[in-house]
Amino acid sequence: MTTPQPDLQIQRSLTRPEQAALTIGRLAESAEPGARLGTKQELQERCGVSKGTFNEALRLLQARGLVTVRSGPGGGLFAAEPTPAVRIGNAMLALDRMETSAADAVRIRSALEPLLIDDAIEFAEPADIARMRQAIDEMSEAAKAQNVLDFLRANWDLHAAIARTSPSRILRSIYLSLLDVLASHTVSAGPADGRPLPDILNERLTLHSDLVEALASKNRQRAQELIAIHDRR
Template sequence: MATDETAVGRPERAARQIGDLARAASPGTWLGTKEDVRRTCDVSVGTFNEALRLAQSRGLVRVRPGPGGGLFAAAQSPLARLGNSVLALDTDETSVADAIRIRDALEPLIINDAAWHSSPADIATYRAQLDAMAAARDDADPTAFLHANWQLHERLAGVNPSPMLRAMYTALLDVVRNHTTAVHAAEGHTTDELMQTRYEAHVELVAAVADGDPERIRGAIARHSVVHANDHRQADRTT
């Protein structure tokens, strides 16, 4: 099932527009008020707020409140350049496979840190993403399911206290997300089975993060790794 324009992600497209504005300007240049830039991106307030969060996490813009405030082009820090250099990878299968391999290697750090640093409000957002995954599963929509899955992982990474780890992980996740065009179950299994298996693994992952028990977290990470072991065979990617 190929992704349509909505599935690709309006926040991601708007974040790219914001990034284009920032890169075209000198560091510190005023890009406009939030409302100015939102109108330029032609998206809703909610979509724009998510896009702005993405652009800020990539070190592309700074937001200043109050009179004379708004969005300003940010100087590219080494961490921002690192993330953007990952996003600039060629979109061939080898690059995407590398992104998956390295992202998976970082998963234990992301999950363990999430267990230490997630607030009750953060846990609630993880569970909301599980609900979105369940809704997509029930609607037999593997594309929406996959995007809800990615958003869950992005939120888990968002609480990480390490700017370097956040930058690397989210940039690698963006490479995978932006170049996955379809989802297929491995041979001998149905797409419904694939979604159910992934859903159950992520339910346990969030429960382990909320519980904070190290042994349970290790088990959830191990189960999650097994579920994702066949990523290369379950998704068609652009070449």
């Protein structure tokens, strides 16, 4: 089986708070639950960032369930015991740390999409289809302007709208986390195979527009055919 190759090449970078969160997160993951990692000042100095940047990193770590904060004598940051749900989320966020994160996210996302298409056929309401069509309109405007980043963001909004029709919380969570990996660290994009940019954007626009109309008409076979084409490109 070959890995789907995207026709738009994406480049990513971590922000300073994310870099600091990554450093402390690795400490927390390698420590025993409840182990003291250090004071805020000690860890801020270790990361070499400002207080504001460190506080933002701390919010990221707490949101991911990796650390707890205790005040008073002997206080500081402590390794948390992550719940199973947090472990799933952290596994998705861990893709950020790998040079192949975009390719991995695309590959895993592609494997999940047939399941989401089935759910969208079954559960999509008129309001869901309206949100999908709005994303298609935004993709169209970006294609006319040849704005690749806006096109990609509108495309991800479309896929997120499709994912949110699924009643499966686990499927939604994993898929939307993969989209976050792609969206959060995209700083530039361009054609990956030398083809003219307008041709790529218009081809992708047509494919996604046809997919939305297949979902709107509850045409399962056509929708699955289109998502298979989508994942081969």
